[in-house]
Amino acid sequence: MKRRVLLFALGVLVLLACEQPQDFTEKLWYKQPAKEWFEALPIGNGRIGAMVHGGINREHLQLNEESLWAGCPEQPYPEDVQKHYKHFQKLNLDGKFEQAYEYASKYLVTSPTGFRSYEPFGDLYIGFDHSEGQNYRREIDLSTGFATVEYEIEGKRFRRETFVSMEHDVLVYHFKSLDGQKVNAEVAFSRKKDVRTKAVVDGIVIQGQIFDDPDGYDDNVGGSGKGGYHMKFAGRAKIIADGSEIVRNDEACQIKETSSFTILFGAATNYNLAGLNFDESIDASKKVAEDIEKAETFTYAELKEAHVKVHSELYKRVNLDLAKMVVDTIPTDNRLDALKAGNDDVYLQQLLFQYGRYMLITSSAGKANLPANLQGIWNKDMWAAWESDYHMNINLQMNYWPADVCNLPETVRPLSDYLTRLAVNGKQTAREFIGSEGWMFHATSNVFGRTTPSASNASYQVSVGYSFPLAGAWMTQTLWRHYQFTRDEEYLRKTVYPILQGSARFIMDFLQQDENGLLVTAPSYSPENEYINPETGKALSNTVASSVDIQIIRDVLNSCLEAEQLLGQSNLTDEIKAVLLRLPEINIGANGTIMEWIQDYEEAQPGHRHISHLYGLYPSTQINPSKPELFAAARKTIERRLSFGGGQTGWSRAWMVNFYARLLDGDESYKHINALLKEQMTNNLFDLHPPRIFQIDGNLGVTAGMAEMLLQSHEPGIIRLLPALPQQWREGTVSGLRARGNYELGLSWSEGKLTKVHVKAFSGGQVSLVYQSKEMLVDMKSGETREVAFL
Known part of the structure; x- marks a missing residue:
């Protein structure tokens, strides 16, 4: 987009007035x-x-x-773990994937497999x-x-x-x-x-x-x-x-x-x-x-x-008014039934958005010491599905997608505290596995801080556990994003940078050179899908350099590099720059979709609930409009997944809302909000995983997705206003959403067109406000509030 700096109107802001009656609040209610x-x-x-x-x-x-x-704390290590892990890595690197799986099953599986x-x-x-x-x-x-x-x-x-x-x-x-x-x-x-x-x-x-x-x-x-x-x-x-x-x-x-x-x-x-x-x-x-x-x-x-x-x-702190509701006269379960019968309900979507914020507050703010688990804090079963654990191949990450943009930064504190302590345990695991001085942990953990591979059986301990050593690396980006929103330098120095540095150290020790001179991960997998081995026709999980691995690594190394620049340090700078030059690129396969693996394999489940190779579209920013071929391929990837039945879990459907928001397609995001409500929610608006299991990630993920439809700030120095507004949200106001750079915004729109913008800068600086084809450069002081008009 060609940059045009437009004139703007300035004024002392009285924060965006809510058009709802002052005593109106969202409620779930029943008869x-x-x-x-x-x-x-x-x-x-x-x-x-x-x-x-x-x-x-x-x-x-x-x-x-x-x-x-x-249970109790347990960190099981198989005998001679470093020797056997090294051989497991080599077999994968040599392309002997079935042999690698069999070897790990024999020498790396250890009890207890789970917790x-x-x-x-x-x-x-x-x-x-x-x-x-x-x-x-x-x-x-x-x-x-x-x-x-x-x-x-x-x-x-x-x-x-x-x-x-x-x-x-x-x-x-x-x-x-x-x-x-x-x-x-x-x-x-x-x-x-x-x-x-x-x-x-x-x-x-x-x-x-x-x-x-x-x-x-x-x-x-x-x-x-x-x-x-x-x-x-x-x-x-x-x-x-x-x-x-x-x-x-x-x-x-x-x-x-x-x-x-x-x-x-x-x-x-x-x-x-x-x-x-x-x-x-x-x-x-x-x-x-x-x-x-x-x-x-x-x-x-x-x-x-x-x-x-x-x-x-x-x-x-956040008010969203899409429905101009004065009195809610329809019970929530009746609204849901009517939606399933084909009657659109914008207010129900507004309620769902605020319900996600409510659930994050009540499970990760206030007196919370621990982060929200798979069910937040609400669990009725003595043995919960997946132990109601900390699942870190997307679920725990998704729990905190709405935290900063929806003006609930306090909810990140329990997660920061937990991850800081988990990384201490992860230092031992990285040392035992590969002799690294960094830290690592795998796809699942619990309150006792397990960082060694765990899963529900021995097979999954290899395919889901050992084959995804980058779960912790992915988690670092939640803390880095929190810094981007808050600009809290003390938090960056004392919490985020040490976490990033340890993860980057492990990553660079873990990467290995392949036959083409690229640095790749081995073992690797794409959560929780399998590919068809073209040599044998068998479905496998373990491989090298799955797309999600490389995308995560690129984010971790770049954020560590930026943190060092901000803090005036250069501990890993030169090494990181050299490694970044040797990582594989995001590639497009023969069918026009983003490749899920480093080879253009056939998926075992083309409609799989995970779409991990689009990590680069959301929550990352590596796939964006400045790369039109990748941007188009990302859309095609989603369409292919959906055509084979993808989005069948609540959290996967919520991810679709975020994907389409990043693709600037509000109408498609809107469809998936409604699909979530119709197909994957109970009468109390609990998100479901089949067969009928509550998981809070879908609730929190869809709230993040709705915020993403209204405001995006993932591009450096740019805040996009109403980037994915659906046709059904033609009138509305929102106040209190936060943007990276430590800004708070309020927006009003009418007949689908932006009418008012209110900005408060908590840290100050320059930022470009972008609405459709218009772009305005705003330079604000710390604590300054403005009303901005596009002319």
Whole structure:
């Protein structure tokens, strides 16, 4: 695009006025209680989570605490690992892929192949002696983090409010009869195993320790680790009865003739993040008691006010108005049913966008110590699918795609802390495997910091584990992107650069020269697809220099190079520059698509859910309009995947939204938003992986994709405004989105045309604002705010 600097109007900005009524907030709401977990509503403060079912006669709060995992730290290394790994590399480099796989299966597979699962904390039940109710409404207010249930019984009104306090770190449940009607209630707690509960004078005390039965069920063929007694946990439900009598039996408490009561629920484990382990010196019961004691010094109204202040400040930073909604009169499940029947619903998309932001806040902000896992923090199963682990061949990365652009930078903190500690473990793995002083880890990990290859069976330990040693390298780009958005030099110096430097060191030690003089990865694979070996016709995973590997490496080395320039260092600069010149290029195959592997192999599954060879399109920037042949090939790659049934998981569909946004095709992005809602979501808008498994990545990925449709800042020095606006979003406003360079923007548009732009520069500097064919260079001081008009 030819650059034209246009005149612009400047003015002191009163931040973009929201065209919605000031009391309007997005809510998920229903006219009936949840019949199952997939209809319940999630609340959380990052550390404690709950699913609120809203039954009239019995409220069910399914509870989680972020660190409650089965198992213990294990880093299994096979005997003579460096010798065998080196031979595994050589066999791959020599093109003897089947032999390499067989060799690794014999000499590198080691037990435990996998690890144990994230577990639910338990279930809190509050029963009532109610008869049948009427005028029922169940909702969650995304702006406050409140789950509310309201109903009538024989003309008497009742209200319940539940939230997990961002300020006081306890779950708060409040029941009130709005007309003073007296009821009897019972409070009980249950968990399937490993727990003792005792009713006391004012509630229930919970003590537990996970016992991993060495002779019991194991979801991973090849083992999930040592048996025995492991992590300890504790909880307490404190009843504040507002003057009513509490009667207890062994395990439950009855509240007699009450019109109002509050329950404070605390939960903790003896997990120690600093050591990626549980710690016998940590007293979980003491932590719970202290949290409850502090919280009960405040009234319910004070607890509520303190929580709302913290939660709302995060949530309300971004406002998106696509539907000009005044009152939402249609229950969320009815909206979803209508969409499936063919009725378009722009407001439902707006709700989905903010729901993703809400879910990231409630699973990775507030009191969170750990990053959001495959299910955020909400898991009902004692052995969750894929252990609800940290899956790092796209899933954990996708969880944090919306963090910065959607103005939630605080949510990256738990991820930074975790990755920093994981890299320490990864130094040993890099040293043991190849003698490198850098760090490495593989596709999956847990709260105990496993960095050696793990998978659900021995076969996958080779193909998914050993063959993808660049999972950690990919994760570095989340932290680098966070720096690009925030321009926090201290964060760059103390956190990001050390991580980048260690990853770059490992990469350059790991690369090997092939017969053409190129530097390639061996082993390698393209998550989680297979290719057809042209010599044997067999499907294989392991190879050399899959496209995603080289694209990741190019990003890591370039970001490390830039970090050194910014910090005035040159530790790896010369070596990185030399290596970059010898990496393979992104290539186009005979069918016009981006090649998934370094050879133009046939895919075993041409409709595979992963499209890892388009990492360069999104989340990376290597495939862009300045490279028109690659840009066109990327589109063809997506079309081919879809023609064979691609996008069949929720997270894969969300990736499509981001892909098409980068291709500047808002109408196609829009189609995939609707496809996600129609085909891959439950009534509570939980994203699904077949057959019916909740994964939070699809929720968070689609939110990132919708932001990408409205604002893009991945090209150096350029912010694109409404780059992929679909026809259906003809009127709208958005405020609070963030751009790289530490800018915050607000946009208004009418009849599909941009009308207003508000920019705030937190760091200052020059940036080009681009809208369609117009480009405007803006030079702003730190803290300056402007209203900019395109003339």
